[in-house]
Amino acid sequence: MARKVLVLGEARDGQLRNVSFEAIAAAKTVAEGGEVVGVLIGESVNSLGNDLYQYGADKVVAVEDAKLSQYTPDGYSQALMAVIEQENPEGIIFGHTSLGKDLAPKIASKLGSGLISDAVAVEEAGGNLVFTRPIYSGKAFEKKIVTDGLVFATIRPNNIAPLEKDAGKSGEVSTVSAEIKDLRTIIKDVVRKATEGVDLSEAKVVVAGGRGVKSEEGFEPLKELADVLGGAVGASRGACDADYCDYSLQIGQTGKVVTPDLYIAAGISGAIQHLAGMSNSKVIVAINKDSEANIFKVADYGIVGDLFEVIPMLTEEFKKLKVNA
Amino acid sequence: MNIYVLMKRTFDTEEKITIANGKINEDGAEFIINPYDEYAIEEAIQVRDAQGGEVTVVSVGNEETEKQLRTALAMGADKAVLINIEDDVEDGDQFTTAKILAEYLKDKEADLILGGNVAIDGGSGQVGPRVAEQLGMPYVTTITKLEINGTTATITRDVEGDSEVIETSLPVLVTAQQGLNEPRYPSLPGIMKAKKKPLDELELDDLDLDEDDVEAKTKTIEIYLPPQKEAGKVLQGELADQVKELVNLLHTEAKVV
Ligand SMILES: Cc1cc2nc3c(=O)[nH]c(=O)nc-3n(C[C@H](O)[C@H](O)[C@H](O)COP(=O)(O)OP(=O)(O)OC[C@H]3O[C@@H](n4cnc5c(N)ncnc54)[C@H](O)[C@@H]3O)c2cc1C
Ligand SMILES: Cc1cc2nc3c(=O)[nH]c(=O)nc-3n(C[C@H](O)[C@H](O)[C@H](O)COP(=O)(O)OP(=O)(O)OC[C@H]3O[C@@H](n4cnc5c(N)ncnc54)[C@H](O)[C@@H]3O)c2cc1C
Numbered sequence: 001m002a003r004k005v006l007v008l009g010e011a012r013d014g015q016l017r018n019v020s021f022e023a024i025a026a027a028k029t030v031a032e033g034g035e036v037v038g039v040l041i042g043e044s045v046n047s048l049g050n051d052l053y054q055y056g057a058d059k060v061v062a063v064e065d066a067k068l069s070q071y072t073p074d075g076y077s078q079a080l081m082a083v084i085e086q087e088n089p090e091g092i093i094f095g096h097t098s099l100g101k102d103l104a105p106k107i108a109s110k111l112g113s114g115l116i117s118d119a120v121a122v123e124e125a126g127g128n129l130v131f132t133r134p135i136y137s138g139k140a141f142e143k144k145i146v147t148d149g150l151v152f153a154t155i156r157p158n159n160i161a162p163l164e165k166d167a168g169k170s171g172e173v174s175t176v177s178a179e180i181k182d183l184r185t186i187i188k189d190v191v192r193k194a195t196e197g198v199d200l201s202e203a204k205v206v207v208a209g210g211r212g213v214k215s216e217e218g219f220e221p222l223k224e225l226a227d228v229l230g231g232a233v234g235a236s237r238g239a240c241d242a243d244y245c246d247y248s249l250q251i252g253q254t255g256k257v258v259t260p261d262l263y264i265a266a267g268i269s270g271a272i273q274h275l276a277g278m279s280n281s282k283v284i285v286a287i288n289k290d291s292e293a294n295i296f297k298v299a300d301y302g303i304v305g306d307l308f309e310v311i312p313m314l315t316e317e318f319k320k321l322k323v324n325a
Numbered sequence: 326m327n328i329y330v331l332m333k334r335t336f337d338t339e340e341k342i343t344i345a346n347g348k349i350n351e352d353g354a355e356f357i358i359n360p361y362d363e364y365a366i367e368e369a370i371q372v373r374d375a376q377g378g379e380v381t382v383v384s385v386g387n388e389e390t391e392k393q394l395r396t397a398l399a400m401g402a403d404k405a406v407l408i409n410i411e412d413d414v415e416d417g418d419q420f421t422t423a424k425i426l427a428e429y430l431k432d433k434e435a436d437l438i439l440g441g442n443v444a445i446d447g448g449s450g451q452v453g454p455r456v457a458e459q460l461g462m463p464y465v466t467t468i469t470k471l472e473i474n475g476t477t478a479t480i481t482r483d484v485e486g487d488s489e490v491i492e493t494s495l496p497v498l499v500t501a502q503q504g505l506n507e508p509r510y511p512s513l514p515g516i517m518k519a520k521k522k523p524l525d526e527l528e529l530d531d532l533d534l535d536e537d538d539v540e541a542k543t544k545t546i547e548i549y550l551p552p553q554k555e556a557g558k559v560l561q562g563e564l565a566d567q568v569k570e571l572v573n574l575l576h577t578e579a580k581v582v
Contacts, residue, residue: 073454073464098485102466105419105451109458114420114542117449130546136446137338140349143547148540184463188479189490201485205582229582237503247504248486253445254503256485262581272339276445283579284557285571291559299557301574303567310568317572318582 002034003151005091006083009040009052009060010099016048018202019095019155021055021162026155028056028163029122030091030129035059037087040173041079043069049173056163060173061087067180070190071099074183077106082178084111089150096154097201104154113150120159120259120280137253137276157201158259159280193248198232200249205231206260208251208278211238212267212288212307219245221311222266228318234258234278236268252277264314266307270295287311326378326473328369329433330402331426331440331452334386334393335359338445344550358393361441363400363508364501368471369439370401371506376473378436379403385425387411391524398519399511405524413529418541419447423455425539428532430460435496437478442467442500450500457498465491467502 005027009020020038027036038052040062049060063079080103084092092107094100096118108115120141121132128145131153135142146152200206207226209219219233226233234256235249251258253276263281268274270286270293278284279298286299287307296302303310336342337355344350358366369380381404382397384390394405408425410417430438438457443450450466457464469488470481476495481488483502511519529535558574560567575582 098467101450102454105423105449105454106458106464108420108451109423109455112420114418115449115451116543117419117451128546133448135448135548136336136342136349137448139338139342140344140548140550142545142549144543144545146542147544148542185465185491185493187489188492190484191488191490193486193488246486247483250486253443262575262579276338283575283581285575286557296557296559298554300554300579301571302557302559303564303571304559305564305567309564313565313568314572317568321572321576321582 001032003031003090004035004037004087005031005093006037006039006087006089007057008080008094008100009038009048010095010097011042011045011048016051017095017097017199018162019097019157020052022157022160023093023095023155024052024056025163026119026122026153026160027091027093029124030093030151032124034090037061037089039080039083041068041076046173050170053169053171054165054167060171061176062173063176063178065178065180067183070187072183072185072187073103073106074185075180076103077110078180079178080107081110083176086176091151094154096156100154104152108152111150113152114146114148116144116146116153119153119155122153122160134280137272138279156257156259193246198230200232200234201256201258203232203258204260205229205262206234206251206258206281207231207264207266208234208236208268209239209244209266210236210268211242213239213244216244218308221308221315225264225311225315225318228315228322229262231260231262236274238268265295265299266311268295269293270298326373326376326436327434328373328378328380329430329435329438330362330365330369330380330382330397331438331456332362332366332382332384332393332397333359333441333444334384334390335444335446342550344548347548349548356389356393358396359441359444361443361501361503364503364505365439365441366397366400366402367506367508368501372437372471372473381406383408383426383429385410385422394524395519396511398522398524399515400509401515404522407524407526408532409526409528413536414539416541416544417539418543419449419451419455420542421539423452423459425529425532425534426452427456427459428534429527430456437495438462438498440498440500442502453498453500460498462496462498463493464498464500465493466500468499469502469504471499471505
């Protein structure tokens with residue numbers, strides 16, 4: 001059954017996040033031959049239209065308004081409802097990001113629709129669209145289908161591969177008008193802590209440190225390793241609570257969920273709340289002094305040892321590898 | 326202040342998880358108050374203590390949920406309400422739960438509703454925003470700080486590690502993120518008092534709902550455990566050799582670098 005599917009293009013620092021391209025790929029599966037419509041919302045976002053086309057959108061619409069310069073549930077839902085009214089979609093896909101998590105249930109509620117959150121895969125099987133999602137802090141998975149109404153889902157970043165970019169593509173961005181008014185939550189201040197560089201939730205390599213890193217300076221060798229690998233630095237709650245690093249680096253149930261190709265956990269014991277944020281990584285390396293540490297249970301490769309010895313040696317070896325490659 | 330807390334009884338995911346007959350095996354499992362809802366309960370108690378009023382903890386669940394509601398009362402909540410759907414609804418989803426909660430709350434004139442930002446078992450994070458939307462209330466999710474001054478609420482929320490300071494007016498629904506507070510343990514006198522506090526039990530009928538009104542929009546067709554990971558390879562030998570071997574394995578076997 002061909003469906004028209006909306007995809008929210010989520011911008012950060014003036015650029016679309018990768019998860020939006022992944023959402024287009026998911027939307028293609030859901031559309032089953034129907035049209036995939038990219039939606040841009042913001043103060044000035046039309047220029048991002050070509051990126052959506054290049055990753056597979058068939059059409060792009062935008063709602064622009066100065067009141068949409070920052071995300072608020074009221075502003076964005078008014079914009080999106082105007083698009084939904086015009087386009088009348090049979091499916092909607094968002095990224096399962098801070099914004100997607102906050103907005104999707106509101107829209108689903110307005111539409112009286114179901115919502116499948118945090119999907120890591122979608123496929124057509126036996127006449128159904130089947131979504132897979134982790135449950136029980138990532139210890140189990142469920143497969144879900146929609147039984148009534150719209151096919152609405154949010155997808156976890158870094159799990160569904162985007163379609164190949166077609167750099168030659170471009171297209172029109174048509175404006176949808178919406179009256180944005182009566183915003184009930186006002187953003188007074190934003191304290192940015194997230195470091196520049198590679199976006200942690202979308203990084204292909206994550207080097208994460210825990211309480212075993214012992215100090216702020218202790219993170220330096222981890223940063224060097226991450227740099228060599230083109231990756232990002234992450235942390236456990238233990239390290240954040242001890243003030244070795246900022247909470248924006250926290251990985252886990254309360255922090256970011258990451259699914260990189262390579263996750264290196266150094267001085268992290270492997271509590272369930274931490275595993276909930278990284279156990280689906282493709283390859284996990286654990287470096288810990290304690291051979292009994294729980295992290296070794298989920299690790300593909302482990303080194304029992306002092307991270308302050310192991311990490312610098314690893315950095316050197318990877319450098320050699322890069323030179324030889 | 327008329328304060329409500331949405332509380333879910335959850336499976337303690339620190340426990341081992343097994344599957345029996347296509348479902349998560351609950352036999353002998355440990356159940357707890359969803360950890361993020363503990364922050365919500367704690368915050369509700371603190372707001373009440375500062376501003377006066379009453380804290381009512383509401384849960385959609387079954388008979389067993391009474392235990393977690395009593396714990397909330399022992400922490401210091403004033404009243405508990407169990408909406409027992411065991412006999413009425415077979416399969417529910419977030420639409421179901423939110424609809425029931427909103428129907429219960431719609432004539433309660435709540436000034437403040439608190440919930441968790443996510444349930445550690447179901448993990449969707451949908452229920453809070455859905456309930457707020459149905460009540461026509463603004464909401465702020467993943468909050469780490471709440472200050473109330475008259476009818477104005479100043480709230481800090483966590484946005485992927487950045488913080489946003491948000492101003493809104495009551496009534497509002499908020500969902501708790503870790504870091505909001507340190508939930509208290511029930512004290513012995515608290516536990517004694519909790520036994521006498523009101524715990525009402527309602528069914529769908531009492532909310533003028535029938536099964537069709539809350540019928541799920543989605544359905545779980547399969548639950549499974551991730552394929553057992555083969556025991557990882559813990560490297561042996563001289564540290565320098567281990568490091569060389571690891572780099573080699575990541576490059577040639579795992580092919581991730
Ligand atoms: C509701 C709730 C939500 C939570 N959410 C999160 C979350 O999102 N993310 C998260 O991470 N945690 C979370 N936690 C906390 C979690 O339970 C753990 O407390 C935390 O993950 C522990 O951090 P850690 O592994 O760094 O510290 P520890 O458990 O103290 O482990 C430190 C490890 O470092 C090793 N070590 C020490 N020195 C060295 C060295 N020189 N070389 C090598 N190894 C060394 C030790 O052997 C040990 O295994 C949450 C908890 C709760 C209750
Ligand atoms: C009749 C019935 C049958 C169900 N059958 C199944 C089933 O077969 N399989 C299955 O996986 N799930 C089942 N569920 C559970 C349901 O799918 C969700 O678990 C539930 O809707 C909450 O969603 P969540 O776990 O994603 O919570 P989230 O949306 O992540 O929870 C966020 C917050 O919402 C509040 N909240 C959530 N649930 C409740 C609640 N019950 N009471 C009060 N506050 C709450 C809490 O504050 C919580 O922290 C059933 C539910 C019902 C009502």
